[in-house]
Amino acid sequence: MSTTTRRVAEAEARAMLRALELAGLGVRGANPLVGAVLLAPDGTVLGEGHHRGAGTPHAEPAALADAGDRGHDPRGGTMVVTLEPCNHTGRTGPCSEALISAGVARVVFAADDVNGPAAGGASRLRAAGVGCVGGVEAEASKHLNERWTASVVAGRPFVTLKSAQSLDGRVAAVDGSSQWITGPEARADGHRLRALADAVLVGSGTVRDDDPRLTARGGASGEEPAAGSGPALRVAMGLTPVPSEAAIRGAGFVHLPTRDVPAALDELFARGVRHLLVEGGPRIAAAFLRAGVVDELVSYVAPVVLGDGAPAFPDLGIDSLAAAPRWSLDDAGGPAVRRLGADVRLHLRPPPPGEQAEPVPVSDAGRPDPR
């Protein structure tokens, strides 16, 4: 290998690590997290990009645009990207065509695209004479998107569960009072979550008790969605009738009179929902957790101690600590742990599918290690 070839190979390896870092800046949801770095033929970085969520440019066009903004010519360059470029006209055009038009000479990607309608980008690029290498850092890219991949493979929406609770895990006090456990900053953040999703779902009992609107109103931060914007669909799930005067009603309202989580997800997927935000109440939250379909959890924790009251996640059927799934702090989309006014926001991802809970450690004597 010549010195130049080695230098370029090293630049591509560095670019892939950087692209993975960029991917992690994106927001989980209907689309996978993807990052991209455009290199000149000599390995110089020309542009960087990542996908910021459904309806915004994919990572490769974002990196091409960044290179353009910097006054760089992409022709003959190498696009290093964490996912096989798409070959699909969705809310944006196919990335394969964008790369061909831009005159990119080579594409290095990490994971294959498993999303049926979008796959096939590498074949299209090769047919157009663009050199294509896949599988570089594929495991890291797959790890970043394993829950998204699982939802695509299963043909169901990506599910975000949102919860607002006291420090001791209560969503309401003994008398049922629950407004407001968290402060205005946390609630505004919750409204931002709504604006990102295709649908927001609550239990029909919650509709009866709290009469939520489920719109995405503006809040304290400057990054608010426009007033009145919101998810395409507002869903009440469960057997409780939805009153005719309920605030959730109107265009985009759906009542799914079922307690069956997979059936509800099938119905919503058929209606085009690719990202579902589940907001509770606790029985609905627990049903989605039990079904193993929660792909991320956003938990707003208020520094209030209630001692008693409705638990955030009742009846999960977990008997021992060893059997409890270990979630992990997830920095995709921003720091996993954030202060929001007086409250704390945790962003968590579940353990990888099939991963066992950790066994309880025991001391040499075979009994739990005394504290």
Added chain:
Amino acid sequence: MSTTTRRVAEAEARAMLRALELAGLGVRGANPLVGAVLLAPDGTVLGEGHHRGAGTPHAEPAALADAGDRGHDPRGGTMVVTLEPCNHTGRTGPCSEALISAGVARVVFAADDVNGPAAGGASRLRAAGVGCVGGVEAEASKHLNERWTASVVAGRPFVTLKSAQSLDGRVAAVDGSSQWITGPEARADGHRLRALADAVLVGSGTVRDDDPRLTARGGASGEEPAAGSGPALRVAMGLTPVPSEAAIRGAGFVHLPTRDVPAALDELFARGVRHLLVEGGPRIAAAFLRAGVVDELVSYVAPVVLGDGAPAFPDLGIDSLAAAPRWSLDDAGGPAVRRLGADVRLHLRPPPPGEQAEPVPVSDAGRPDPR
């Protein structure tokens, strides 16, 4: 007021704000949080200091030492400090004498010292011809130490409550398994808390069930106490007998066979305990919370969801959200919200004594604002 006098006055005002900031770097416990800034006669900063916890130098000697390290002469200078200098030989000598010996000409302090044995510093300084001005930013200083002041006035130890729980507020699963909810980094941090306190207390039921040692072993961080170091006293509280072979026994062990929190605190105060760490179990934690004597709460939250099991703080007698005390994130001693390995550590202070819980907000229509 001459330009020079105004400049010096402004320097003193700035120095007091800086001293308050420095005070907040300290660690809560047996002593108050105090910060100090030494100024030259022209208002130049000569040195800074803060009190780092029981057994370490007070803020004023720390600022004098810092000035010395920087090669500055304290003579004729002004000490700006957030608490009246002490007049008491405790674990360190009286600050009043240190300031007089150092030739400091003027002392500006915020809050009066309410601690009987240590008070009187200002009188002593004035008697020695040192100019003394008190009450500058006194409210901010009092706010910083209001819980410490309350404990001193009540003649009881400052109480730190430590808790390790699942995201949903459980300290054990349904089968009783609780080791380990949190990971090694959180446990090591808990051992550091032990090393700072004069005494560590658990319920006698916890002694029977878990057989804790309550020593302060070293952990993952570099800032560990020496191996084998620990609190002076290990306390079991409650009516359950402590087995003769219990690991908690040995020099420094006390059993307080009572469920009465004030009585236990009286007894520990009489034994010289000025900082008590309460570690649980949940019934003990709740008893201290109900008694209103918890001065800070350190909560380790593991990203595991149990759904059921022993609650962290049972039976607080709080019926409504409006009646629940609102704690607040406390940055004294370091960021209030920290990641420790896979877990999150929250450092909280209770609402000021006598402060009401926030009323439940209602909409214009007089009913809870719908979400």
